[in-house]
Amino acid sequence: MADQTFMLDGDLERALLDLGAHVAFPATPDLTARVRVRTAETRVTPARRGWFPSGGWQRALTVAVVALLVLFGAALAVSPEARDAVAERLGLKGVTIEHVPELPMPTAVPTAAPSAAPAAVAPSALPVPTATTPPPGSTLGLGQRTSLVDARTQASFPLLVPAELGPPDAVYALNPNQVSLVYSPRPGLPAAPQTASVGLLITEYRATIDQQLLFGKGVPPGGRVEEVRVGESRAFYISGAPHVFFVRDARGQVVDERSRLAGNTLLWEHNGLTLRLESALDRDAAIALAATVR
Amino acid sequence: MEGRPLEATPSTEEVEDSRLVELARQGDAGAFGQLVRTYQQVAFRVAYLIAGDAADAEEIAQDAFLKAYAALARFRPDAPFRPWLLQIVANEARNRRRSAGRRAHLALRAVEDQRMAASGDAAPSPETAALAEEQRQTLLEAVNGLRDEDRQTITFRYFLELSEAEMANALGCARGTVKSRLSRALGRLREHLAARGPRG
Numbered sequence: 393m394a395d396q397t398f399m400l401d402g403d404l405e406r407a408l409l410d411l412g413a414h415v416a417f418p419a420t421p422d423l424t425a426r427v428r429v430r431t432a433e434t435r436v437t438p439a440r441r442g443w444f445p446s447g448g449w450q451r452a453l454t455v456a457v458v459a460l461l462v463l464f465g466a467a468l469a470v471s472p473e474a475r476d477a478v479a480e481r482l483g484l485k486g487v488t489i490e491h492v493p494e495l496p497m498p499t500a501v502p503t504a505a506p507s508a509a510p511a512a513v514a515p516s517a518l519p520v521p522t523a524t525t526p527p528p529g530s531t532l533g534l535g536q537r538t539s540l541v542d543a544r545t546q547a548s549f550p551l552l553v554p555a556e557l558g559p560p561d562a563v564y565a566l567n568p569n570q571v572s573l574v575y576s577p578r579p580g581l582p583a584a585p586q587t588a589s590v591g592l593l594i595t596e597y598r599a600t601i602d603q604q605l606l607f608g609k610g611v612p613p614g615g616r617v618e619e620v621r622v623g624e625s626r627a628f629y630i631s632g633a634p635h636v637f638f639v640r641d642a643r644g645q646v647v648d649e650r651s652r653l654a655g656n657t658l659l660w661e662h663n664g665l666t667l668r669l670e671s672a673l674d675r676d677a678a679i680a681l682a683a684t685v686r
Numbered sequence: 687m688e689g690r691p692l693e694a695t696p697s698t699e700e701v702e703d704s705r706l707v708e709l710a711r712q713g714d715a716g717a718f719g720q721l722v723r724t725y726q727q728v729a730f731r732v733a734y735l736i737a738g739d740a741a742d743a744e745e746i747a748q749d750a751f752l753k754a755y756a757a758l759a760r761f762r763p764d765a766p767f768r769p770w771l772l773q774i775v776a777n778e779a780r781n782r783r784r785s786a787g788r789r790a791h792l793a794l795r796a797v798e799d800q801r802m803a804a805s806g807d808a809a810p811s812p813e814t815a816a817l818a819e820e821q822r823q824t825l826l827e828a829v830n831g832l833r834d835e836d837r838q839t840i841t842f843r844y845f846l847e848l849s850e851a852e853m854a855n856a857l858g859c860a861r862g863t864v865k866s867r868l869s870r871a872l873g874r875l876r877e878h879l880a881a882r883g884p885r886g
Contacts, residue, residue, distance in 0.1 A: 404872060404875070404876065405844065406873075407822075407825055408825070408829075408840065408843075408845075409844050409847070410822070410824050411822050411826055411829070411844070411845070412841075412844050412845030412846070412847070414794050414795055415792050415793070415826065415845055416792070416793050416795040416796070417731050417734065417792075418730075418734060418740035420726055420730045420731070421726075421730065421744045421746050421747075422720055422726070423706065423726045423730075423747060423751060424719050424722045424723050424726070425742075426748055427717075427718070427719070427722045427748060427751045427755070428715055428719050428722075429753060463822040504828035559784070582845065627735070658822055676751060
């Protein structure tokens, strides 16, 4: 071993440069997209108001709500490995279906937090409801109410809306990776009993690396899950008996306060987003509506 | 010596960076995105060399870019962007380093990878081509064995080819002390190599 060659400065430096070219660094992650969406938020809301009382986006990034689970039938404790395996089988980003024997019981339907008065901090293009008229979907635990305009700037992804329905009647954000659009019932959009009589609930999730929270769905034996297509995307339609909608934390534990019964639901992916459409619509109508979400 | 010069002179890259920074300050997200694309690798690697963990480094680099963006208004337009960014990265990495004992353990790329990389590169100089795999391994083990400050000084300079200003920012020292630090680190590296003694 000719270590002596390193004793000369020039040789040692050359050897180090050569070595640097042969060192295995971990692959550099592509940060451009993530930084772009976050900088968009920074520019529009430099004072960092909104969804997180303190800690701001750093916490938001690490507590990203990113995935959906579809749970058949009762054991809530499913290993992450099992989740990954099923997720792979589905091929729908952020969505997994877990086969369990029984349906877990939902907790009570959450009520809107009294402090959720984001109209004050979210200049909205929408009419602000009076105090005696809670906004549609306010009891569904969808997050803090915001406006479409603010949601667009604060979400970590380009927000999609169903083109033919126009602006939603209410918008909620749980964090930058999850935004929900709520539409009141109208002709063609019957009230859905499981979503506090709203006509349509669309939730958009951006799957990220930091999958700290997972959404779950518990589908009882009477429930049905069909594989369908929305445009070019693979999709799943859950119908029949109401199923349970819940949230998991980083340890896979269910966050009880957000559990609720859910009605007919369509899950699909579009432009890297996972979308969830809940309504009283039948399968084909839900698929047709989903196809207009752009 | 090969590599990026230690003494930085205004380069075409810096001129382009200044243009992009100015556009970003005016709200051009695409311009900042271009800076991210250009510097995410060096930012990630500086973070990795300090934090010692790829997942931490990813988060650190991302947050550093966001902090840089948020601070663009306070950034002198004529100052070079890269050293400033790397200072933010290094500060972020030091602040968040989880345990003092944690450090990136660098390894050589697989021989096959090296061959593929070499085939796409310009022909290496005869000296570098002559360095056998075993020599590289010995040298890397010696670098890995250095204490943090020396190791970072060596790897920033020779693996990432940071300039003097970038080294000062990333190491958190005065620019005037970079050369002496580098010299000391090289000296200790030689001691490590000598202590290992000739092998095989």
